[in-house]
Amino acid sequence: MAQVQQPPADAIRDEQLIEDVARGDRHAIEVLYDRYSSAVFGLALKTLRDREAAEEAVQEVFWRVWQRAKSFDRNRSFAPWLFGIAHNYCIDELRRRRARPQSVYEDDEHPILSGIADSTDVSEAALESEQRRIVQSALQQLPVEQRQALELAYFGGLTQQEIAARLGNPLGTIKTRMRLGLQKLRGILQGQYVPEQG
Amino acid sequence: MEMHAEHIEELAEGYALGALEPGERVRVEQHIAACPPCKRHIDSVEDTTHMLAFVATPVAPPPRCKLKLMEKVAREQFLQTPTRRSRTVNAMSMWAAVATVAFIMSGAWSMRLQQQLSEVTGAQNQIQGQLASLQTERATMTAQIAQLTTLESVVVAAEAVRSLHGAGSAANASAKTYMTPGKNEAVLIVHNLPQLPPGKIYQVWVARPELQQPLTMFNPVDTTEPVPLQPPEPMDSYNWIMVTIEDAAGAQQPSKDTVLFGEL
Numbered sequence: 284m285a286q287v288q289q290p291p292a293d294a295i296r297d298e299q300l301i302e303d304v305a306r307g308d309r310h311a312i313e314v315l316y317d318r319y320s321s322a323v324f325g326l327a328l329k330t331l332r333d334r335e336a337a338e339e340a341v342q343e344v345f346w347r348v349w350q351r352a353k354s355f356d357r358n359r360s361f362a363p364w365l366f367g368i369a370h371n372y373c374i375d376e377l378r379r380r381r382a383r384p385q386s387v388y389e390d391d392e393h394p395i396l397s398g399i400a401d402s403t404d405v406s407e408a409a410l411e412s413e414q415r416r417i418v419q420s421a422l423q424q425l426p427v428e429q430r431q432a433l434e435l436a437y438f439g440g441l442t443q444q445e446i447a448a449r450l451g452n453p454l455g456t457i458k459t460r461m462r463l464g465l466q467k468l469r470g471i472l473q474g475q476y477v478p479e480q481g
Numbered sequence: 482m483e484m485h486a487e488h489i490e491e492l493a494e495g496y497a498l499g500a501l502e503p504g505e506r507v508r509v510e511q512h513i514a515a516c517p518p519c520k521r522h523i524d525s526v527e528d529t530t531h532m533l534a535f536v537a538t539p540v541a542p543p544p545r546c547k548l549k550l551m552e553k554v555a556r557e558q559f560l561q562t563p564t565r566r567s568r569t570v571n572a573m574s575m576w577a578a579v580a581t582v583a584f585i586m587s588g589a590w591s592m593r594l595q596q597q598l599s600e601v602t603g604a605q606n607q608i609q610g611q612l613a614s615l616q617t618e619r620a621t622m623t624a625q626i627a628q629l630t631t632l633e634s635v636v637v638a639a640e641a642v643r644s645l646h647g648a649g650s651a652a653n654a655s656a657k658t659y660m661t662p663g664k665n666e667a668v669l670i671v672h673n674l675p676q677l678p679p680g681k682i683y684q685v686w687v688a689r690p691e692l693q694q695p696l697t698m699f700n701p702v703d704t705t706e707p708v709p710l711q712p713p714e715p716m717d718s719y720n721w722i723m724v725t726i727e728d729a730a731g732a733q734q735p736s737k738d739t740v741l742f743g744e745l
């Protein structure tokens with residue numbers, strides 16, 4: 284970890300900021316936005332594959348953060364909570380769009396498997412870049428079929444049954460890949476320094 | 482439902498990934514609502530799952546996303562938090578730059594701020610060394626635009642304007658109330674109120690024969706000063722509006738020191 288830039292020592296922790304947001308501090312939501320809007324926009328772009336829809340998503344996700352800040356569980360980390368809100372929004376929106384008859388969001392247009400570590404163009408300014416680096420390196424240690432199952436669900440909005448049908452594998456196999464993949468990911472992450480994972 | 486018949490560990494990964502069939506998802510939600518150990522397990526699996534978000538390449542959203550968000554946040558706060566001192570004080574400082582009501586109505590100031598904001602945002606990408614100060618500046622501008630837009634919308638939408646006349650120690654002062662019948666939201670724009678001695682503050686009141694209702698307090702920093710009003714009942718349910726000088730903490734009954742008075 285020595286070669287990686289560390290967050291500034293005086294940076295306010297995410298969990299402190301979200302408590303400030305819960306008290307109605309507009310500056311705090313702005314700091315969180317500056318810190319994470321690129322990650323959320325990237326997630327929305329990758330999931331929805333539509334710039335306009337992704338812009339909507341960013342606004343709506345941070346609006347929900349503002350509205351739900353009081354329900355944030357202090358015993359958990361902020362980033363997964365934020366991404367949970369973002370992911371739920373994007374998957375709901377994706378499925379809503381797929382359900383529309385003339386939708387351009389045909390399943391076949393969605394890539395089966397995104398490339399390994401989508402890009403090297405990682406935002407340097409973002410405080411979350413350290414977490415990002417750790418997670419991407421952890422994911423590269425997963426067997427490719429586990430990672431494929433996780434990404435098809437997380438970014439493709441496919442259910443376990445749909446993934447099984449798509450890949451021609453038994454449902455139980457897909458469930459096992461997901462379980463093992465997440466267990467391994469967790470194990471790797473727990474053994475490393477992740478700033479927001481106390 | 483036999484909710485406790487079996488736990489739902491085997492559904493945890495699918496649930497966290499959003500990859501369950503609808504019936505399975507409902508089963509998980511019902512179960513964890515009543516089973517703390519499974520809730521903790523799901524939470525933990527979710528925390529790991531959402532690390533997957535870092536797979537997506539980060540892309541900076543356009544500045545309008547933040548503008549729209551902060552405007553929405555400011556507007557909601559303005560409407561949801563009546564007569565909070567801090568809000569009033571914030572609203573005051575920004576108005577120091579606003580010279581006339583015409584300027585407010587034209588939206589020119591708002592456009593200029595918007596333009597300045599986009600310039601600042603662009604500069605920020607290039608000048609890493611000045612990042613901190615630019616961010617502060619941008620935050621201030623965004624908040625100003627949002628607050629301005631909110632007040633401006635009340636003024637622009639107003640269906641009635643009522644004049645107030647200076648009195649007592651502020652004989653040269655005047656004011657106008659921009660209001661809409663039936664609405665609990667109005668803007669008072671005051672002109673030429675004298676500076677207050679330390680420990681004193683101006684307070685707005687609305688009144689009818691059996692009631693004197695204290696509203697917001699303010700301390701003007703410029704010759705023209707807008708004051709957001711949020712009376713508990715619609716503005717047109719009161720007969721009079723006035724501004725008095727009170728001790729800094731404010732009062733529940735108006736003092737005799739009235740500086741502005743008008744009929745609604």
Ligand SMILES: [Zn+2]
Pocket residue numbers: 487488489512516518519520
């Ligand atoms: Zn259980």
